Amino acid sequence: MFEIKPILSALLRHKSSTLLIILQIAITFAVVVNGTSIIKQRMDLMSRDTGLVNDKLITLNINSFGKNSDQESNIRADLELLRSLPGVVDAAPMNQIPLSGSGDSSGVAVSQEAHDNQEVTGAGMYRGDSHMLNTLGVKLVAGRLFSEDEVTYTSERPDVKALIITQSLADNLFPNGDALGKLLYFGGGIQVPIVGIVEHMSGSWVSWSSFDNNVLMPMVQLQNFRRYLIRAEDKQAANHLLGEVEKLLIERNRERVVTGVRSMDELIERAYSDDSAMMTILWIVVILLVLITALGIVGIVSFNVNQRIKQIGTRRALGATKADILRYFVTENLLITSLGLFVGIMMTVGFNVFLADQFEMPEFNWALIPIGTLIMFVIGIVSVWLPAQRASKVSPAIATQSI
Amino acid sequence: MLSYYLKLSWLSIKRTPILTSLMIVAIGLGIGVSMTVLTVNYMMDKDPIPEKSHQLYHVQLYTYGKGHSNSNTEDQFPVQLTYPDAMNIHHSNVPLRKTRSLSTGFSVIPESADSPPFIESARAIDHQFFDMFKVPFLFGATWDAEIDQSPREVVVINTELNDQLFNGENSVGRTLNLGTVSYTIVGVISSWQPAPKFYDLNNGNFNDSESIFIPFSLLPIHEIPSWGNNNGWKNENVNSYQDKLASEIMWNQYWVELPNEEIKFAYLQWIEGYISEQQKIGRFQHEKAGVSLKNVVQWMKTNQVVPSDNSILVGLSFMFLAVCMINTIGLLLAKFLQRAPEVGVRRALGASRSQIFIQHLVDVSLIGVLGGLLGLALGQLGLLGVKTLYTSYSQLVHMDLTLIVLAIAIALGASITAGMYPAWLICRTNPSVYLKIQ
Structure with a gap:
């Protein structure tokens, strides 16, 4: 009933043009599926939870150049000012800001011996005062927060008495889940007890393998360059602060420059700007390619219809219905699409093995193959529909003309 | 002679406007996309100080x-x-x-x-x-x-x-x-x-x-x-x-x-x-x-100046161009075969096979050049897009003369290659078949 046999013999008479469409569909499929696979990976990367109150946070840098400025009292006065502002929930001085792309990291170990043997796990080092956790908005799941008197203000090597680490780092170092109360080793004889664990907190470098491994320390570094993090009540208050905060800080002390006043949302956007650019380009490539292939099918089928007008007319004159003619062209197209997709799936797998080999890509999302197949069938049917309809309207009288 | 061929080509384009514009758009998009990606890659990888890049060394000590x-x-x-x-x-x-x-x-x-x-x-x-x-x-x-x-x-x-x-x-x-x-x-x-x-x-x-x-x-x-x-x-x-x-x-x-x-x-x-x-x-x-001395070119390589994303995009964009070209061959076959009766008449009136072949290659070249020009325009648009997407590259992305010539050359070369087979097929047309029907 699907007239496969006559279709096949018709296709065999146009070997080259049939082969071309098959090849075109195959390559289109391979590019579309691999392209969307990369898009999906980037989307997953970008939608990772930061563990922070993203939309309420703003950050800035202070570069002070005054000579004998007492840095500790300066920092304390700045934060007192920031915390007293309307719309501000909390603020903290910090050495680095999550997702900012710059900061400190260090290797930590579970014992001195392990550290000496280089059995270390990389982790981001976040130093700030006792307001740091509340400002970040991270959730404490075990242990306690830092107390006010644990915080040291120093320009020397940190003398840290307590640490809070992320769950991810805790699981990494202490797989038995007994991290709380244990000591963390930094080398050089430095060992500090873990007093708390936070559920989740993103690090500073989005493509770093230790992105989720972070250590918080109760310590404020006294140096000319420092960062502040401010948590506002809501997004509106945060936006308002973005425009105000530089002026207020400079009015309090003029011997400095405030730079990099940014919302956390902007930091996140910057951190992933290359990924989102890649996504945009891939979307454009995928959509244009599908469009070209669809137009190509329309062009070829239209041509086929024109060439076969007499035969169509003859078939109609011999009793074929409009639906028969329509079905003929749609079936022909489905056949070609299926062959194209078969070759395309082979190419996709090969292409992906090559890509994964060359660029250390995360695992390919196999679910995309059936989805892509379905989409290509839909595109095939949509493209064939218009010319096939035109074919079905060919009058049976054509058969009798010009003979 | 060439101007006569061009005139005929122009007439044939006018006769099949939709099919021809489909081909021009396909070539244009293929060239546009691959030139955009290639330009970014080429500019990133370009030797920033060609006169001295092999005399300047970065010193590394272990x-x-x-x-x-x-x-x-x-x-x-x-x-x-x-x-x-x-x-x-x-x-x-x-x-x-x-x-x-x-x-x-x-x-x-x-x-x-x-x-x-x-x-x-x-x-x-x-x-x-x-x-x-x-x-x-x-x-x-x-x-x-x-x-x-x-x-x-x-x-x-x-x-x-x-x-x-x-x-x-x-x-x-x-x-x-x-x-x-x-x-x-x-x-x-x-x-x-x-x-x-x-x-x-x-x-x-x-x-x-x-x-x-x-x-x-x-x-x-x-x-x-x-x-x-x-x-x-x-x-x-x-x-x-x-x-x-x-x-x-x-x-x-x-x-x-x-x-x-x-x-x-x-x-x-x-x-x-x-x-x-x-x-x-x-x-x-x-x-x-020990010591390692790396010159500018080696130092750029060590530091992976061209991100791996770009290499993936170059691969994808050439597959894109390939699809556009296959598409064009298919459309050319259709266009040329449609003209088979006319070719039959020309052959019967004494046109040689090679004349028919050249005529069709001129057809294709004209389409290729038009597609290449469209591709250049789309490429500029694409680079404008790249500038907004990657702000750090903004001073980097512009097409120099080499790239423009390359774009036209690729468009022309690809469309002539694409046109070879259909043109060969059509010049073998047996005139008698069509003369009988007429």
Whole structure:
């Protein structure tokens, strides 16, 4: 009933043009599926939870150049000012800001011996005062927060008495889940007890393998360059602060420059700007390619219809219905699409093995193959529909003309 | 004869406007997409200083202790040097030119009280830096060689900062306040923006060049901070700037100009001598202790100036072009076969096969050129898009003449290749078949 046999013999008479469409569909499929696979990976990367109150946070840098400025009292006065502002929930001085792309990291170990043997796990080092956790908005799941008197203000090597680490780092170092109360080793004889664990907190470098491994320390570094993090009540208050905060800080002390006043949302956007650019380009490539292939099918089928007008007319004159003619062209197209997709799936797998080999890509999302197949069938049917309809309207009288 | 062919081609295009525009659009999109991607790649990978890229070498020393390595580079060499090493190897007189280098920055405090202080990035270097990297001067010149030994507060600024602070006048001899220290301006350089920023590939491959250059010898005096990477592997008590200067922390860069292989060999020997001397005092204890000299091209490769995303895109864009071309062959087959009866008449009237073949290739070439032009326009649009997507590349992406010629050549070459088979098929038309029907 699907007239496969006559279709096949018709296709065999146009070997080259049939082969071309098959090849075109195959390559289109391979590019579309691999392209969307990369898009999906980037989307997953970008939608990772930061563990922070993203939309309420703003950050800035202070570069002070005054000579004998007492840095500790300066920092304390700045934060007192920031915390007293309307719309501000909390603020903290910090050495680095999550997702900012710059900061400190260090290797930590579970014992001195392990550290000496280089059995270390990389982790981001976040130093700030006792307001740091509340400002970040991270959730404490075990242990306690830092107390006010644990915080040291120093320009020397940190003398840290307590640490809070992320769950991810805790699981990494202490797989038995007994991290709380244990000591963390930094080398050089430095060992500090873990007093708390936070559920989740993103690090500073989005493509770093230790992105989720972070250590918080109760310590404020006294140096000319420092960062502040401010948590506002809501997004509106945060936006308002973005425009105000530089002026207020400079009015309090003029011997400095405030730079990099940014919302956390902007930091996140910057951190992933290359990924989102890649996504945009891939979307454009995928959509244009599908469009070209669809137009190509329309062009070829239209041509086929024109060439076969007499035969169509003859078939109609011999009793074929409009639906028969329509079905003929749609079936022909489905056949070609299926062959194209078969070759395309082979190419996709090969292409992906090559890509994964060359660029250390995360695992390919196999679910995309059936989805892509379905989409290509839909595109095939949509493209064939218009010319096939035109074919079905060919009058049976054509058969009798010009003979 | 060609003009006759062109006239016929134009007529045939006019007769099948939809099919022809489909082909032109397909070629245009294929060229547009692949040229956009190729331009970005080509510009990133372009030799930023072709006259000297094989004479300028970045120096790396394997200073790690036992059991340490750099997992980020293929040869595991650290990318930067310690301060003591940068100071010590600066004593070698083998290189033609040499410079220590550190990324830093200052608060610039304008003379007039109404303009607020602002932050500028800076670089601490030696006096030969400008000569080595061919930096053009607008006013004045670099500082005297002796300042690299006995430091003084002198500074070279770029023309942009000179415009901002001194309205573009010759500011040589005037004062620039950086933080609490006053510097005397000795030179102003013209706009200089190498892309990639090959002389410092550790702090943003396409970052802006610095606007302030000061003598490296001022480091210990004004405790010039590092704005770049600082990597340590050793457990050391670093509590002050002086501690950092004496430490194994790697935070300085070093470039030498070695004009030929002999001098390069002599320099390698000098460094190896230096390393064995240092080993006597307990440094360079790793079994891989040694030196690596990489020229500009090698250094760009080591630092992966072209991100892997771009290589993926180049691959995808050429597959895109392939689809566009296959599409065109299919459409050409359709177009030419439609014209078979006309060809039959021409053949019967005495046109030779080769004439028919050439006629169809002219047809295809015309379509190819039109598609190529459309592709160039789309490519420009694409680059505009790339500029908005990747703000850091904005100065990088433009098509030069080579790329424009390449775009047209690819379009023409691809469409002629695509047209070969259909044209061959059609010129073999047997005239009698069509004459019978007519």
